[in-house]
Structure formats: structure tokens, C-alpha cells
Amino acid sequence: xxxxxxxxxxxxxxxxxxxxxxxxxxxxxxxxxxxxxxxxxxxxxxxxxxxxxxxxxxxxxxxxxxxxxxxxxxxxxxxxxxxxxxxxxxxxxxxxxxxxxxxxxxxxxxxxxxxxxxxxxxxxxxxxxxxxxxxxxxxxxxxxxxxxxxxxxxxxxxxxxxxxxxxxxxxxxxxxxxxxxxxxxxxxxxxxxxxxxxxxxxxxxxxxxxxxxxxxxxxxxxxxxxxxxxxxxxxxxxxxxxxxxxxxxxxxxxxxxxxxxxxxxxxxxxxxxxxxxxxxxxxxxxxxxxxxxxxxxxxxxxxxxxxxxxxxxxxxxxxxxxxxxxxxxxxxxxxxxxxxxxxxxxxxxxxxxxxxxxxxxxxxxxxxxxxxxxxxxxxxxxxxxxxxxxxxxxxxxxxxxxxxx
Ligand SMILES: O=C[C@H](O)COP(=O)(O)O
Numbered sequence: 001x002x003x004x005x006x007x008x009x010x011x012x013x014x015x016x017x018x019x020x021x022x023x024x025x026x027x028x029x030x031x032x033x034x035x036x037x038x039x040x041x042x043x044x045x046x047x048x049x050x051x052x053x054x055x056x057x058x059x060x061x062x063x064x065x066x067x068x069x070x071x072x073x074x075x076x077x078x079x080x081x082x083x084x085x086x087x088x089x090x091x092x093x094x095x096x097x098x099x100x101x102x103x104x105x106x107x108x109x110x111x112x113x114x115x116x117x118x119x120x121x122x123x124x125x126x127x128x129x130x131x132x133x134x135x136x137x138x139x140x141x142x143x144x145x146x147x148x149x150x151x152x153x154x155x156x157x158x159x160x161x162x163x164x165x166x167x168x169x170x171x172x173x174x175x176x177x178x179x180x181x182x183x184x185x186x187x188x189x190x191x192x193x194x195x196x197x198x199x200x201x202x203x204x205x206x207x208x209x210x211x212x213x214x215x216x217x218x219x220x221x222x223x224x225x226x227x228x229x230x231x232x233x234x235x236x237x238x239x240x241x242x243x244x245x246x247x248x249x250x251x252x253x254x255x256x257x258x259x260x261x262x263x264x265x266x267x268x269x270x271x272x273x274x275x276x277x278x279x280x281x282x283x284x285x286x287x288x289x290x291x292x293x294x295x296x297x298x299x300x301x302x303x304x305x306x307x308x309x310x311x312x313x314x315x316x317x318x319x320x321x322x323x324x325x326x327x328x329x330x331x332x333x334x335x336x337x338x339x340x341x342x343x344x345x346x347x348x349x350x351x352x353x354x355x356x357x358x359x360x361x362x363x364x365x366x367x368x369x370x371x372x373x374x375x376x377x378x379x380x381x382x383x384x385x386x387x388x389x390x391x392x393x394x395x396x397x398x399x400x401x402x403x404x405x
Pocket of ligand 1: 302343366
């Protein structure tokens with residue numbers, strides 16, 4: 001492990017301990033490049049505030065461009081381009097072998113980018129997908145994100161050891177929302193019908209985030225910067241969320257799962273304000289994550305266009321690739337951080353809108369349906385015969401599909 005000459009930082013100590021407890025990993029990884037703690041919490045807060053200001057201004061400017069502010073090319077269905085944007089996903093806890101094997105054969109036939117599954121299925125998917133270019137993406141800390149860093153690291157490393165090329169890691173978003181101090185004792189929102197374990201924490205956050213910001217809904221903007229308006233969520237030092245802890249977790253995962261492992265950070269945008277989304281994006285960029293991803297699909301509404309616009313703008317700014325301003329120097333590797341839209345993407349129209357807005361990856365359990373819809377659309381555009389659908393199954397999250405799914 002390459003270490004700094006001064007006394008070790010918390011991250012270095014943490015990673016050293018993890019490697020000592022997993023000696024085979026130490027040998028496998030060789031010289032681990034440790035991402036240090038870098039900044040104090042106050043310094044993170046300053047940087048993040050700057051990111052929030054710049055990105056929100058950029059979003060406002062782009063919003064004036066009459067729908068052209070976010071207009072990206074959408075890959076075509078015909079040449080397999082659309083399928084290659086998709087992580088074909090089954091994350092239900094009760095998914096059985098039949099569902100996983102079906103998922104893999106669909107991914108092979110349609111040429112999806114990946115199958116996105118839970119840790120116990122990684123090896124099976126690797127063997128199912130041998131000889132194809134479909135990779136395996138595994139979720140980590142799914143779906144609450146509140147697991148301790150050590151257990152997330154264990155999960156991440158086990159997935160990589162089993163062959164996962166990509167990890168979709170759930171942010172510990174409760175640190176950002178300070179869930180143990182709900183700002184209002186008012187009625188909690190109803191728990192998600194998709195997950196019986198949805199708890200009062202997320203319900204309180206949902207309720208808090210649904211409250212208007214500057215007289216509008218959280219998802220429609222205009223966007224606000226904490227500390228910039230009276231009564232904002234954290235203006236005082238003692239109210240700064242524990243950014244350092246979030247960064248240390250992300251940097252530790254990156255240190256022990258180095259590139260070319262693709263790391264995506266699931267923000268769970270439905271639980272966050274716009275400012276919190278930007279704070280999380282900033283920390284993901286600093287820890288050299290490859291993607292920021294909207295949602296788990298298990299907690300609140302999934303991807304929305306306003307959130308994707310915000311995240312695309314943030315990712316470009318944080319990678320210093322924003323046309324209008326210089327961008328933040330926070331990202332170490334110089335590569336563009338990308339955006340994965342996920343949760344509730346059910347139709348060709350949903351998929352197209354997300355891609356057109358700048359998402360470069362989609363997470364969906366409806367991929368087969370979307371591709372079939374795309375084929376039908378291009379066939380009818382050409383005025384030709386409708387091509388027979390290659391696959392009948394779809395919508396693994398749709399309970400009506402049948403046993404095992
Ligand atoms: O990460 C992907 C999501 O879990 C997929 O959500 P979905 O089942 O709503 O398509």
C-alpha cells in the first residue's frame with residue numbers, strides 16, 4: 001500500500017486494517033493507491049457550496065434554452081445501440097434461479113450492457129454469460145445504503161472476486177438528510193408499496209423533501225443552495241452533514257475496487273433535496289466514481305427528468321466539461337462522470353427522454369419490453385412488416401409475470 005509520509009489518515013488506517021484482515025486480497029491487489037481523507041468537513045462544505053452555486057446557475061441558464069439545454073443523441077434500437085445503454089435488472093429479494101437464468105438469456109439475446117443483480121447471483125450470471133460481452137453489475141448496500149462501510153467493502157470485494165465488472169453502491173443518504181433529527185414532527189409519508197421494510201426514516205425524508213423550496217416543489221425547481229436563504233437546512237458549522245464520512249466510505253470502496261471496475265453511486269434522489277443531490281454528486285466525483293445513479297427502484301419515485309438534468313449538469317461541471325464555465329477541479333482522474341437513470345423506466349418514451357436529457361445508462365427491469373417497443377416503432381416508421389418479437393417475458397418487477405419471477 002502506498003502511504004503518505006506523514007501520519008496515516010483515517011482512510012489509510014481503515015484500508016490497511018481491511019487488507020490485514022484479508023491477506024489474499026492484499027496479494028491480489030498489489031500496491032493499493034489509497035485515496036486520502038483529503039479535506040476536513042468544513043473544507044468539503046465550502047467546496048460543495050461552490051458546486052451547488054455553479055451547477056444551479058448552469059441549470060437555470062440551460063433551462064432558458066427552450067428545451068435545448070439538455071439535448072443529447074439517443075442511440076438507435078436497430079444497431080443494438082439502445083440495448084447497450086441498459087442494465088437489465090432483477091433485484092427482487094425473492095427472485096429465483098429461473099428469473100436469473102431468464103434475465104441472462106434475455107441479456108445475451110438482446111445484447112444489453114449488463115445484468116444487474118444481487119451478490120448471491122454474481123457467479124451464476126458470470127457462467128451464464130460466458131463468451132458474451134454482457135457484463136455483470138452487482139448492487140452493494142442495497143437498498144437502504146445504511147450498512148457500515150466495512151460490510152459494504154466486504155460485499156464490494158466479494159462481488160469483484162466473483163467476477164462483477166460493475167458495482168452499483170447505495171449512498172448512505174441518511175447521513176446527508178440527518179435522518180435522526182427530522183426537521184418537522186409532521187405526518188410521515190406513506191411507506192413505499194414496493195417494499196414493506198420502508199421505514200419512518202425514509203418516510204420522514206420523503207415528506208421533508210416534498211415540501212416546497214422557495215415556493216415550488218423540490219423536483220421542479222427553481223433550485224436552492226443551503227445557507228443561501230434564511231431558514232435553510234444547514235447554515236451553521238454544526239449543521240454541516242458529515243461529508244467526510246461519506247467521502248471516506250466512497251474513497252475506501254474505490255481504493256479496494258480500482259479501475260477498471262466501474263463504480264456507480266446510487267443517490268436515491270427521491271429522498272434528497274436538489275442541494276443534497278449535488279453534495280452527493282460532488283463526493284462521488286471526488287472519489288472517482290464512474291457514474292451517479294438516480295434510484296434503487298425500491299424507495300420512493302424513481303428517475304425524474306429534473307433530477308437527471310441536475311445530475312447531468314453536475315457531472316459535466318465536476319468533470320470540468322461544462323461548456324459555460326471552467327468546472328470544478330475536484331475530480332482526480334479527469335474522466336467524465338456519467339449519469340445512470342433508474343427506477344420506473346417502463347417504456348420506450350421513458351428511455352428516450354432520459355437518454356435525450358443526457359443519461360448515458362439506464363437501469364430497468366423492463367428492458368425487453370422497451371427494446372420490443374423500439375423495434376415495433378422502427379418497423380412501422382419504415383412501413384415494413386412487424387418483426388416477430390424474439391422474447392415473450394418482460395417486467396420482472398411485475399408480479400403478474402408468474403412464478404419464479
Ligand atoms: O437499478 C435499477 C432499478 O432497481 C430498476 O428499477 P425498476 O424495477 O423500476 O425498473
